[in-house]
Amino acid sequence: MFKVLVSDPISDLGIQQLVDAEDVLVDKKPGLSEDELVAIIGEYDALLVRSQTRVTPRIMEAGANLKVIGRAGVGVDNIDLPAATQRGIIVINAPDGNTITTCEHTFAMIMAVARHIPQAYAKTINGQWDRKSFLGVELRNKVLGVLGMGRIGSEVAKRAKAFGMEIMGYDPFLTEERAEKMGVKLSSVEDIVRHADFMTVHTPLTPETRHMIGKAQFEIMKPGMRIVNCARGGIIDELALVEAVDQNIVAGAAFDVFEVEPPAEDHPFLKHPKIIVTPHLGASTVEAQENVAIDVSEQVLHILRNEPFSNAVNMPPVPTEVLNKLQPYFSLGEKLGSFAAQLAEGAVEEIVVNYSGDLAEVDTQSLTRYVVKGVLSHHLGSEQVNVVNSMHLAKTRDVNIIVQKSHTSKGFTNRISVSLRGKNEERLVAGTLLNGYGARIVQIDKFPVDVAPEGNLILVSHSDKPGIIGRVGTLLGGNDVNIATMQVGRKVVGGAAVMVLSVDKAVPREVLQEIAKLPDLNNAKEIVLY
Numbered sequence: 001m002f003k004v005l006v007s008d009p010i011s012d013l014g015i016q017q018l019v020d021a022e023d024v025l026v027d028k029k030p031g032l033s034e035d036e037l038v039a040i041i042g043e044y045d046a047l048l049v050r051s052q053t054r055v056t057p058r059i060m061e062a063g064a065n066l067k068v069i070g071r072a073g074v075g076v077d078n079i080d081l082p083a084a085t086q087r088g089i090i091v092i093n094a095p096d097g098n099t100i101t102t103c104e105h106t107f108a109m110i111m112a113v114a115r116h117i118p119q120a121y122a123k124t125i126n127g128q129w130d131r132k133s134f135l136g137v138e139l140r141n142k143v144l145g146v147l148g149m150g151r152i153g154s155e156v157a158k159r160a161k162a163f164g165m166e167i168m169g170y171d172p173f174l175t176e177e178r179a180e181k182m183g184v185k186l187s188s189v190e191d192i193v194r195h196a197d198f199m200t201v202h203t204p205l206t207p208e209t210r211h212m213i214g215k216a217q218f219e220i221m222k223p224g225m226r227i228v229n230c231a232r233g234g235i236i237d238e239l240a241l242v243e244a245v246d247q248n249i250v251a252g253a254a255f256d257v258f259e260v261e262p263p264a265e266d267h268p269f270l271k272h273p274k275i276i277v278t279p280h281l282g283a284s285t286v287e288a289q290e291n292v293a294i295d296v297s298e299q300v301l302h303i304l305r306n307e308p309f310s311n312a313v314n315m316p317p318v319p320t321e322v323l324n325k326l327q328p329y330f331s332l333g334e335k336l337g338s339f340a341a342q343l344a345e346g347a348v349e350e351i352v353v354n355y356s357g358d359l360a361e362v363d364t365q366s367l368t369r370y371v372v373k374g375v376l377s378h379h380l381g382s383e384q385v386n387v388v389n390s391m392h393l394a395k396t397r398d399v400n401i402i403v404q405k406s407h408t409s410k411g412f413t414n415r416i417s418v419s420l421r422g423k424n425e426e427r428l429v430a431g432t433l434l435n436g437y438g439a440r441i442v443q444i445d446k447f448p449v450d451v452a453p454e455g456n457l458i459l460v461s462h463s464d465k466p467g468i469i470g471r472v473g474t475l476l477g478g479n480d481v482n483i484a485t486m487q488v489g490r491k492v493v494g495g496a497a498v499m500v501l502s503v504d505k506a507v508p509r510e511v512l513q514e515i516a517k518l519p520d521l522n523n524a525k526e527i528v529l530y
């Protein structure tokens with residue numbers, strides 16, 4: 001039974017599929033402190049959060065069984081990603097579910113700041129009928145600068161056009177072509193600051209975007225600018241903004257997010273007549289909360305059940321079409337890595353993965369993670385290694401990973417070979433996916449073979465002489481080990497050869513030692529592939 005802890009208020013309807021799952025037990029405990037989380041996280045396999053829970057390295061360290069942290073939303077700045085990657089904890093988010101909702105909140109803020117709605121409301125309900133103080137501005141024919149033209153920024157731009165606004169956009173990934181298609185003028189930050197009437201930010205908070213609008217930008221800003229931040233506190237320097245408002249450079253600002261949340265009681269925004277605020281409500285609609293919770297619950301279930309998943313934040317994204325092509329190879333890649341690791345005697349210094357045939361045409365980075373996982377799991381334990389941390393663990397152990405591609409595939413439509421190089425040896429195992437027959441190991445070192453990569457195998461290296469197969473079979477039979485299949489591979493008649501036996505149960509060490517002592521036999525090894 002998998003245990004999932006929900007530590008922030010997340011939509012009940014959205015997580016219903018987790019609650020309904022027969023193999024999952026869900027505990028909802030919102031509002032726990034770090035110490036309280038540390039005390040209980042050890043019993044959970046998954047943690048579901050929004051932005052309130054700060055998932056610190058301490059919490060992850062205590063989460064010995066933690067496999068996945070699901071963020072029901074976009075921003076993962078409350079989760080220590082390097083610590084998660086190091087521990088092999090997959091972090092997933094729900095990047096699409098709250099896009100429209102946050103875009104609409106941004107528009108509510110743009111309108112509110114243009115027409116002083118919160119200030120006017122406050123006065124009116126206090127009995128003051130003040131029609132003079134709240135002269136607003138129209139959006140029509142105004143320039144809106146959008147910093148960050150990702151999901152939300154693009155939707156904001158789309159809606160701003162309907163209001164008759166002109167859009168200037170900046171994003172390092174915004175091409176001239178896409179900007180033109182969207183009817184957005186591709187601009188620099190400086191252009192926007194100098195020319196826009198309204199500005200809204202929709203970037204993540206990164207070292208690069210931190211205070212991207214600060215003192216220097218306010219100094220050159222078009223007077224009368226109105227600024228909205230529904231992305232992350234800290235993208236706009238809060239103190240510099242207050243100064244700019246007080247100097248009448250900025251006519252008004254609307255903030256949904258703060259550098260520190262919740263803001264201190266004496267935060268200069270809170271009583272400022274020209275700055276309006278909401279308590280990080282961008283994603284807070286019924287629809288968005290259901291969407292993000294559904295998305296994240298679905299992926300958490302996949303991860304717990306060891307099924308393919310998407311939206312991992314601490315792994316490079318894999319486009320669906322690539323994922324569809326590679327998915328059938330993941331298990332083969334991992335088994336080849338594991339097989340090679342069980343063959344190798346000494347410390348592995350280099351893992352060389354060669355993809356050929358059809359695989360030479362695909363971006364195989366995600367597949368390599370499985371191969372490396374297979375290699376490392378043999379030594380470090382499968383509990384510790386997964387596809388999130390396999391590359392990181394290899395790096396920290398100075399294991400070099402070389403990926404090669406070749407178009408010739410020795411007669412196979414696809415082929416993966418894994419070579420492990422150490423100080424004094426190099427061991428190789430190669431496999432393929434045969435249409436209709438599934439995965440096969442087709443080469444061990446220099447010997448061609450045809451073996452299904454599963455269960456308990458015995459690999460015997462011997463001289464190609466008559467009678468050997470019979471002797472090995474008799475010895476195994478005498479020890480109650482049933483042989484399911486047997487394969488012999490050799491390069492030349494009478495030369496060195498390998499025999500691969502698949503057996504129905506684990507072979508006792510003493511039996512392997514007895515096999516190795518048989519005449520003309522060099523070595524016998526058990527290889528276990530799950």
Ligand SMILES: NC(=O)c1ccc[n+]([C@@H]2O[C@H](COP(=O)([O-])OP(=O)(O)OC[C@H]3O[C@@H](n4cnc5c(N)ncnc54)[C@H](O)[C@@H]3O)[C@@H](O)[C@H]2O)c1
Pocket residue numbers: 074075076095098099102147148149150151152153170171172173202203204205208209212230231232256257280281282283284
């Ligand atoms: N207020 C809320 O409740 C709320 C809700 C949802 C999202 N958000 C926040 O909104 C932001 C945007 O979310 P999204 O879903 O659109 O993300 P996104 O990843 O789709 O878009 C972010 C864009 O920012 C761009 N970017 C990165 N660095 C930049 C820079 N230096 N200058 C300009 N652009 C840069 C990226 O290229 C990307 O296109 C995130 O910070 C997210 O956490 C807030």
Ligand SMILES: O=C(O)[C@H](O)COP(=O)(O)O
Pocket residue numbers: 050051052072073074075076098280281282283284
């Ligand atoms: O990044 C996000 O998705 C938003 O900031 C929403 O955060 P929330 O889930 O805490 O409302």
